[in-house]
Amino acid sequence: MSKVLVIGDSHLPFEKEGYLEFCISVKKKWKCDRVVHIGDLVDNHSISYHEHDPNGMSPSDEMAMTDDRLQGWFKAFPKVQLCRGNHDSLVDRKTRTSGLPERCMKPFREIWNLPKGWVDDWEFEIDGVLYKHGLGCSGKRPHALEAIREGQSVVIGHAHSILAMEYIFTSKDQKFGMSVGCGIDRRKYAFRYGKDMKFKPAIGCGVVLDGEVAIVERMKL
Numbered sequence: 001m002s003k004v005l006v007i008g009d010s011h012l013p014f015e016k017e018g019y020l021e022f023c024i025s026v027k028k029k030w031k032c033d034r035v036v037h038i039g040d041l042v043d044n045h046s047i048s049y050h051e052h053d054p055n056g057m058s059p060s061d062e063m064a065m066t067d068d069r070l071q072g073w074f075k076a077f078p079k080v081q082l083c084r085g086n087h088d089s090l091v092d093r094k095t096r097t098s099g100l101p102e103r104c105m106k107p108f109r110e111i112w113n114l115p116k117g118w119v120d121d122w123e124f125e126i127d128g129v130l131y132k133h134g135l136g137c138s139g140k141r142p143h144a145l146e147a148i149r150e151g152q153s154v155v156i157g158h159a160h161s162i163l164a165m166e167y168i169f170t171s172k173d174q175k176f177g178m179s180v181g182c183g184i185d186r187r188k189y190a191f192r193y194g195k196d197m198k199f200k201p202a203i204g205c206g207v208v209l210d211g212e213v214a215i216v217e218r219m220k221l
Helices: 019-030 059-076 090-097 142-150 189-194
Strands: 003-007 034-037 080-083 118-121 123-126 129-132 154-156 163-169 174-180 204-209 213-218
Touching: 003 019, 003 174, 019 059, 019 204, 034 123, 080 123, 080 129, 142 154, 142 163, 142 174, 163 213, 174 204, 174 213
Parallel strands: 003 034, 034 080, 080 118, 129 154, 154 174
Antiparallel strands: 003 204, 123 129, 163 174, 204 213
8 A cells, every 4th residue: 555645737838936845745744655647737828729829839849858857757757657647638639730740759768768767658547546647537526527437546646736535435435526626826828718617726736645635735825
């Protein structure tokens, strides 16, 4: 059984200042022996399908800054199970939009030079708990609805404004759903789309103990 630290969407290089240190402190506090990043490790704003900031960085400059930011995460967390998110997949999606065959695509881990201790996949199961990015999950309680849909405990990210945990009890079993918030800086131009949204990013992460207890940790701002 494991003590799992779950890092929220970081969207490098547009992460909240101090978020890395916050995640390190939560790992130490709970003595976590495994680390999951819930997805959207990188933002890829410059190649997004949405409107780009005309004053923003070029793709090359953004990738260079992201490479620099990644070094701190690689050093702090030598072993990570990374759930690929929709922003992580933008390079693949852009390549297909351009009509290029799969042989022209570099694997995600090669693009970002992920260290050997970082394993990337769409989802992971640890101690009976399913960890996935959460693309397609929506509503006020996406974590709970996804746990019901999957029929097991689930941890998701993707919904930046939700940092919450909920137990679901049935006549046959009990499970939980947890949304781990994110680690983004909403003042950065990459998130200008959310300036008029009522609910702002919930900066935090999660911890799962032995597949049974889920805890949300809020970063004090």
